[in-house]
Amino acid sequence: MHLTTPFKALRPAAGRAAEIIAPPYDVLSSSEAIERATGKPWSFLHISKPEIDLPAGTDAYSPAVYAKAAENLHKMLEAGVIVQDETACYYVYRIIMGNHVQTGIVAAASVADYDTNRIKRHEFTRPDKEDDRVRQIEALSAQTGPVFLAYPDAPSIDAVLATTITGIPDADATADDGIRHTLWVIRDEATIAQITSGFDALPALYIADGHHRSAAASRVAASRRGVNPHHTGDESYNYFLSVIFPAHALKIMDYNRVVCDLNGLSKDELIAKISANYTVTPSASPVKPASHGEVGMYLAGAWYKLNVKPELIPADPVERLDVSLLTAHILTPVLGIADLRRDKRIDFVGGIRGLPELEKRVNSGEMAVAFAMCATTMNDLMSVADAGQVMPPKSTWFEPKLADGMASHVID
Template identity: 35%
Template sequence: MAKIIPFKAVRPTRDKVNLVAARSYQSYTKEQLESRLRDNPFSFLHIVNPGYRFDKEISGIERYSLVKNRYLEFKEDAIFVQDSKPCYYVYKIVDRENQEFNGIIAAVSALDYENNRIRKHEDTIAYKEIIFKDYLKTVGFNAEPVLLTYPDNTVIKNIISKKQKERAEYEFTTTYRDTHYLWKVEKPELLKAIETEFESMSHVYIADGHHRSASSYLLYKDCKTENKNHSGQEPYNFFMSYLIPESDLRIHEFNRLVKDLNGLTKEAFLIQLDTVYRIENRGSIPYKPNQKHQFSMYLDGEFYSLHLRKTAYKMTNSLDGLDTQILFKTILEPILGIVDLRNDNRIMYMNGKNDVVNMKSSVDNGDFAVGFGMVPVKIDEMKQIADDGLKMPPKSTFIEPKLRSGITIYEF
C-alpha cells in the first residue's frame, strides 16, 4: 500500500503567490534570471540564488547556508506563512493550450521508495543524488514537488471536483499564460478518505523527479542513522509530491540530435542504416512518424522515414520494445559510436513538443549533422518498464505538467 499523508505547508500569502512562484532555476536563460532577480524582490529565485545580493557566484555548502538564510528572511517578513493544520492541497494547472492537470500535493513515504511502492523508470546519477541530498540537509526544506502518477480513482476524482467548486486559496496566471489554482483540504473525513484510497494502491509511479526522489531517500537514510530515537514519523521520513491521475499526464518525446556521422560519409551511413531499417526519402517537407518502431531522420537537407526491419532486432523484454532503446541499440551506439547517452557531448536532446521544425533548423545551421524523431512513449510502456525493474535511456520522456517552485514548501 502507498502511504500518502497531509502536511503543514509553508506557503506564500495570497497576495504574493504569483510573485513568489518560479520555474526551476535551470530553465531560465542568464538574461531572464537577471531580469527576474532585478525586478521582483519576492521571487523564489532570490532564495535559490542567494549570491545575487553580493553580485557573486556562490556554490557548495556556503551557498546552501545562504539559501537557508534567504528562506528564513522570507518567513520573518511574512512572505511565507505555515498552515496550522496538516492538509492535502488540491492543485490545478490549466496551460496555454487549455490542457488541464488536476491532482493533490501531499507527503509521500521514503520507505515506499525503498520498498519499490514508488516505482522508477529512469536511472539516476549518484553524485547528483548526493549533492542534492546535502543541499536538502542544510536548507531543511523542499520547495518543488516530485511528480507522481496513480491509476484513475473515482473517489479521489470526486473529492477533487467537489473541492474545486469552492473558492480557491490561490488563483494566478504566469507570464507563460499557465493558470494555477490551489485549494486546502483539511476536513478530517476528507483527509481520511484520500489517505485510505491511496493506501488501497499497491504502488504509484514517478513521472518526473527521479533525482529529487532519490536525494530525499538518501536524506531519510542519513537522518534515520543519526537519530537514536528514530520513530518513523519524523518529517524526514517523507517528501513532497504532486500526485495526478494517469489520464491527466501528458508525455512528449525527446528528439535526438548528433553532431557528426562518426567519420562516415552520408552514403556510407545510409548503407549501414539499410541493414536494420527500410528507408524512404521524404524530401524537404517535415516528416513525423505516427507509429511505434518508426523514426524520422533529418540529414543533409532532407527528411527520411525509417521503419525497423522486424528480423533485424530482437525484443526479449519491455525495454527492448521502447523506441528510445531501439534507436540507441541500432543507430546511436553501433553506427554513430555514442555509448554514454548521459555524458557524450556529441548528442543533444530536444523535446518533441517543439516539433521537428526545430530539429531541422539545428541541423541546417550546422550545429548538428543528423536528427532523429519518434512517437511519444505511452504511459503503459513507462509503467511496464518500471514494474519490470528496468530503466529507460535518459531523455525518453518530456512530461507535463511542469511545476513551479515555492508555492507549497515541505519542511523537515
C-alpha cells in the same frame, strides 16, 4: 505508515502566488535565473537558486549558497509573503498549459515506500546531484522542490479532484511562460481520510520526475533516523514533498536526438545502412512520429520517415522503446555512439522546442542529422518501473513543469 499523509505546507500568502512561483531549480542556469528574478524580490528563485544573490562566480555548491537559501526563506516568512498552515492538509494542484489540463494532489509521500520500491523509479541518479539536494534540504529543514509522481487508476481520488476544483482556489497565478498554476487547500477531515485510504489501496506510485529529490529525501531521513533515539516513523522527515497526478492525465513529449557528424559516411551511405533495419521513405514535410516504431530523420535539408522492421521489436520493456531501438540499430552500429550519457557527438532536444529546432541545428551546420522520436507513453514508463529496470537517458520530457514555491514541506 501510510503511502501518503497530509502536511502543514509552506505556501504563498493570499494574493502573493504570482510574485513567488518559479520554474524548477534544475531547468534554469544561474544566469537565466538572475534574469527571471530581476525585479522580483519574492521570487522562489531566491531560495531554489540562491547563488543569484551572491557575487558573480560563486560556486553554486558552496556552503554560502545553501546558507543564503535559508536566509532568504526566513526573510519571506518574516515578511508574511509565505505562510504555514496550522493544520495538516492535502492540496489540489491544477496546471493548465494551452489546451492541456492536469490536476493532482500535493501530499507528503512515504520515504519507506520509496525505499522498498512501492514508489517506483525508472532512472539512475548522480551522486553529485543527490548531494546538492541533501545539502539544500538540510539547510532549509524543508523540501521545496516537489517530486512529480503518477498514480494508476483510482476513481475515489479522481472524484476528490473533480469536486475540489469547483470551489474557490486558495492560490491562482499565471507564470511568465503563460502556464497557469492553481491550488486548493483540503482541510475537511473526511476528505483527507478518503485521500489517504485511496492512496493506501494502490499497489504503487511512479516517479515521473524528481529522482534526485526523492533519493535526497531518503538520505536525509536515514541520517535523521540514525541520530534520533526516539524515532517512531511518524516524524515529518519520513515523508517527502510530492505532487501526484493520475497517470492518464499526464503529457509526455518527445525527446529528440541530434548528432554532429555522420561517422565518416556520406548521406547515401548512411541511408543505405539505416535501410538494413528500417524502411526509409522520403517525406515532403516534417515527420512528427505518431506511432511506436516510427522515427523522423532530418538529413541534408530533407525529411525521411523511418519505420523499424517489426521483427526487430523485442518484448523487453526497455529494449522495445523507440529510443532504445534507435540506439541499438542506428546510433551505435551506424553512427558509432556507444554511450549516450558521455559522448559529446550527440545532443538531446526536448519536444517543447518542436521540429523547427531540429531543422535549425542541422541547417546551421552544428549538427549533421536529427532524429524526431515518438513520445514515450506513461504505460511504457510504468512497465519499465514495474520490471525494476531503468529508462535509457533522455527518454521522457514532461510538460508542463511543476512550479517551485506553490507548496513546501517542513521537516523536523
